[in-house]
Amino acid sequence: MSEYATERATERVEKETARVEAFSDGVFAIAITLLILEIKVPHEAGHDLWRRLLGQWPSYFAFVTSFATIGIMWMNHHRMFNLVARIDPMLMILNGCLLLGVTFVPYPTAVVADYLGRDGAKAAAAFMAITYILIAIAFNLLWRYVSSPQRKPRLLRVPPEDAQVQAIRAAYRLGPLYYAVTLLAALWDAQMSVGLNLALAVYWAKPPREEK
Amino acid sequence: MSEYATERATERVEKETARVEAFSDGVFAIAITLLILEIKVPHEAGHDLWRRLLGQWPSYFAFVTSFATIGIMWMNHHRMFNLVARIDPMLMILNGCLLLGVTFVPYPTAVVADYLGRDGAKAAAAFMAITYILIAIAFNLLWRYVSSPQRKPRLLRVPPEDAQVQAIRAAYRLGPLYYAVTLLAALWDAQMSVGLNLALAVYWAKPPREEK
Amino acid sequence: MSEYATERATERVEKETARVEAFSDGVFAIAITLLILEIKVPHEAGHDLWRRLLGQWPSYFAFVTSFATIGIMWMNHHRMFNLVARIDPMLMILNGCLLLGVTFVPYPTAVVADYLGRDGAKAAAAFMAITYILIAIAFNLLWRYVSSPQRKPRLLRVPPEDAQVQAIRAAYRLGPLYYAVTLLAALWDAQMSVGLNLALAVYWAKPPREEK
């Protein structure tokens, strides 16, 4: 009976955390799927349709880049929350700031899709890079809050000194810097900047430390 | 065996409640993510793109305000349903009225995004405030129904006299009044009204009473 | 150990059913939330904005009607699946036909929102009514398949003679007829037809038989 009671209490706290995770997952899944709505069907293309579809490569490029970036952010969010045992109001607010950034992504994606390859491309690429810098900062704030050694009761399943916790902290610290590089690149060449974002998404796919 | 049977029965009722929660969470998550679709890419901006993107501040302001408001409503819905042990058809209908309001939010948001800073701004801000008043009323009706001492069998996990139940009731009672103030503000200054909505979202983030 | 093994096996089948329910819930939640995207912000209304917003009553009417209808369909889907213990491929296909109808609803809603109160209103209302007739037929086909006494192994938790099963069957049989009345009404008066759909949604909210 006592073992069952403990199990129920653990379930309650886990349900709490699971609901925040599920809500976040929903936002990630919706944001990643809405990206496609920003690609517009060419009007009155007639027999020229095939060429017009190929000519939309900036839209496909922006779509794939943002899809990969949101996908990788989801994987990293997932890794973080695997280590989270309990949530508090401040964690929910910081997580909300992160999700605010994620839901915003379809807009710079649409701007890049519209302007890549013509006047305004650099501004569009810079706008995308700034969005990603802000999201990377939100990831850092969230993880620093969650993994702070001062936090009582502890929000993590593991002690803050755990190697996995430190590995995530070290990896995230570089995030804003990396996206600052893509921002600088945008001032020079818009397509290279978007390409760097895509390369970064592939880079972040690698777990901070080999997970068992 | 008997303990297991009890556990299964409890699970059935909890699954029922969990499904309403999950559906509501889905609606909140989708509504909050759809907000971004209301921001439109500037057409043919060319080298002027950066300035045009900055000039869209009313869209960003409306987006952040509605994101914060829906986010806080989700947190409060979450707090309410943490105390709900079972649902009945009337609860589902009142919850449906609340969700009707939440799914409507992207529309006044789009109206504010379009009209803030130009003729029609006051009407737009008033439209947003009225939407929030109606949602605040729906929160009150739902909580009054759920926490009514007359309800048999009890829908709450805790007795209606519980301090947490009373704290939520006291906090929600003020909701429609607060949003009535933002409505009045809209008649005077549209941006101040939208700003008050954002301030209220931050205010509601604070739990009615410190949760353990 | 043996009790635990049985529990695991039951969990596997329930997980299967739960996943179909969760997918269906997702589709209902998304369809109900997408409805708002069909209301368009009045362009260049200026000081006339307030009157233009009020003048959009057909859009609000169509929105509320479809919201209530999808909401009630979700509740009924929920009641059905509460009695379903296992799924098979045919059930998934019939459920898919039902969801096809539900995801289609935002389109006739947009048509009604656009044409109510001007030329074409009757065609728009008829289009909405036909959509609802088809969905009501899909509900009947699904329930008849699930509750057929010939089905081995049984898909329901309860025997097909169960009063609740029969009550649902009796209630659903009338669905297509009721919506046929709203179709006839559309030929006479479009607004009355849409109003009847809304009234039907309220009517269907009542559970077929008092649930314990």
Add this chain to the structure above:
Amino acid sequence: MSEYATERATERVEKETARVEAFSDGVFAIAITLLILEIKVPHEAGHDLWRRLLGQWPSYFAFVTSFATIGIMWMNHHRMFNLVARIDPMLMILNGCLLLGVTFVPYPTAVVADYLGRDGAKAAAAFMAITYILIAIAFNLLWRYVSSPQRKPRLLRVPPEDAQVQAIRAAYRLGPLYYAVTLLAALWDAQMSVGLNLALAVYWAKPPREEK
């Protein structure tokens, strides 16, 4: 106690897999529901509205075809993941490629809806067929990775020699070839190509081998 500990460990791994499944399900559910947004209300049709609604058959045809295709892909994804016991980063990346294809589907659907029955129809149908070929290839890559006999620790619940695993492998191998036929058909007749896609969706609904 030891049995309980084993149960908890199993639950952790299953939760991991369940979260990837839930995220994928969300993406499938959203993509299938967004399809409807691509059908546009006829403008200023007046008394001609009914005929204009009927004249939109290419939109309905494209909608039903993509709905059926995404629905069947979901069912197959479901069957695959029923056999998956654990996930690793590479599986998540391959699953991400599959989801990238699924979220892209609304775009070729909109192109077909717009161009079927007029100049550009063949290019539109070919565009849809190519999308489906790429998704079919992603299904193959994912299943080959998951079911590879070299994989240690095993990702499947069952040994790679299991008849069900082999049946899925055999069935998927033909996917790209089947959609290559619809691509060839597109060069000859666009409507026949779209119709073949719909027929293939019905064909794939049949489970690779009768599931118990």
